[in-house]
Amino acid sequence: MIVLFTDFGLAGPYTGQVTAVLNQGAPEMPIISLFADAPSERPKPAAYLLAAYGAWFPAGTVLLCVVDPGVGSDRRAVVVEAEGRIYVGPDNGLFDIVIRRASGAQMWEIIWHPGPLSPSFHGRDLFAPVAARLATGAPITELAQPAADESVKRAWPDDLAEIVYIDHYGNALTGLRGALLSPKARLGVSGLSLRRAATFSAVKPGAAFWYINSNGLAEIAVNAGRADTTLGLTIGSAIAIEN
């Protein structure tokens, strides 16, 4: 299975062109769009989102990950192998949290170039051909060479006390793993101090709370309402952990 994690947006030609390249290169392989709306051009919140959602897929999955504000600059293009999954994308921190949470993750720099490379669309012209090759069983060593993990220079925290994604229902996902928080912890946002609830139906309509979502992240929600507009939350909003 090839999984797409990008900020290409739902509209327009980008996801379609990348899917066409993947399909040409790996004809029998299912292609699943997980996020086409990862935090736009913001690798840091995207890194926490990817770590939580990528780990849900079985070993052997190839994840094509493109949140790439530096496209056209000299940032490296990399492959990361972690817990049996293969991640392909730009080296801008997007894989830092995946690597930190895995045991024995490895990073390679892509040296194979499949053909002419447009300066603005490496997702289509470089990362997708590499992902298709790897999905069909090509060894990583054929396309890339071992590279040093440079995440230490960014020194991002293990968990991010910020909103990293707003979903369709207006729920606000944090970069905090719920299982690492005390069940009695409160999350402070917008002057409020929110308690944990097991699920939506455990609180009154209109009440704000936090819960551990279906991929393990602490998520702020309002039953029968939108947390984003009610609480003024957006990607990057800070969360206070109150024990």
Add this chain to the structure above:
Amino acid sequence: MIVLFTDFGLAGPYTGQVTAVLNQGAPEMPIISLFADAPSERPKPAAYLLAAYGAWFPAGTVLLCVVDPGVGSDRRAVVVEAEGRIYVGPDNGLFDIVIRRASGAQMWEIIWHPGPLSPSFHGRDLFAPVAARLATGAPITELAQPAADESVKRAWPDDLAEIVYIDHYGNALTGLRGALLSPKARLGVSGLSLRRAATFSAVKPGAAFWYINSNGLAEIAVNAGRADTTLGLTIGSAIAIEN
């Protein structure tokens, strides 16, 4: 074929994760997203939309239907067989109109549990595995037991004189089957009384009218314009039938 009818939204991880589960469980089966933007958390208008659009698919289709504001509460999880199609989803009225319009529809309560169930995402953790099994030929009786249809307690009408969906062009779909209305009937909305036209090009640009859409619903439209903003229509807006 497996068809998705959900309010998961176009963005975010929900449709992707459900598609991944379906693909793992039913690898050769085409998966079609019909609606990812069914009326959000509103089973009543969604029920009329589903009845009109689900019936368009051939017998043998499995429809995975999730508009589920009660997820995590004790609402039942069900399978409905109607006219040779199989519907899987929550028992909150979403299937009431499908059942009423079919001859001899049957309802089962799902008793098979495929594994750990997150409190907030039964679409992925329960309904998708059930749909995949049924799509690959498992008998319903292996996963579910006969259950009573409780639609009588909701007593929703045969047709709903309300807007049930606004489409991309701003057209407003009603919950009324067009063939049951007199061709001379007028539909009253926002202080206007709209006549029927055969199609868009039969009226002047800017004119509002109703017509029978390509799935049989009475639909309110404005030629070369948007009915929703022009007429102030939204999901739930009432329609008066003027004969």
Add this chain to the structure above:
Amino acid sequence: MIVLFTDFGLAGPYTGQVTAVLNQGAPEMPIISLFADAPSERPKPAAYLLAAYGAWFPAGTVLLCVVDPGVGSDRRAVVVEAEGRIYVGPDNGLFDIVIRRASGAQMWEIIWHPGPLSPSFHGRDLFAPVAARLATGAPITELAQPAADESVKRAWPDDLAEIVYIDHYGNALTGLRGALLSPKARLGVSGLSLRRAATFSAVKPGAAFWYINSNGLAEIAVNAGRADTTLGLTIGSAIAIEN
């Protein structure tokens, strides 16, 4: 491969129903949605977008193209063969630029009717069945008869000095082929005169510029910003070419 180029929108039932028809008629064929948000009901800018993006696909691709404000009127339904690709859709100018840029393109009028035709959804009821048949190898002559190209009556220019699409990042695509412009040409929009840059990272954050995008169109962008809101651009905005 079957490629969708439509203004159906991302939401709602239209893309799903068309995909279901294609899948039923051409079961093994990959179906790629390239644009579901082509310029809504505006064949002229859509024609320049289609010419630039359709040509990216390999020979043998069938492109199902629906931007069809005249559906239900007597506009012709056509098949165009150009450079080994097959285009299916309404005859309203959408294929004018594809034809003009190809050598020896041919046009046919569709005469085969697959079944009942709803007045408002020829994409599903006519164009998709035709596209599926052609994708599975049916000769065009079985479904259509040679027809005259009537693009001369529209006399659209070779390149369109207007914005034809705004993408997810707020970049504004013009209908101008970048390779036909002098590298020193400036593009005038909203009282500004923009220079060309090779790529985003070649200009300062916040700076507006134009560049040749990954499909050859001149595109107006703002590094780390949105060109559409910053410069007040929308589909149809005029561009001045300043040499």
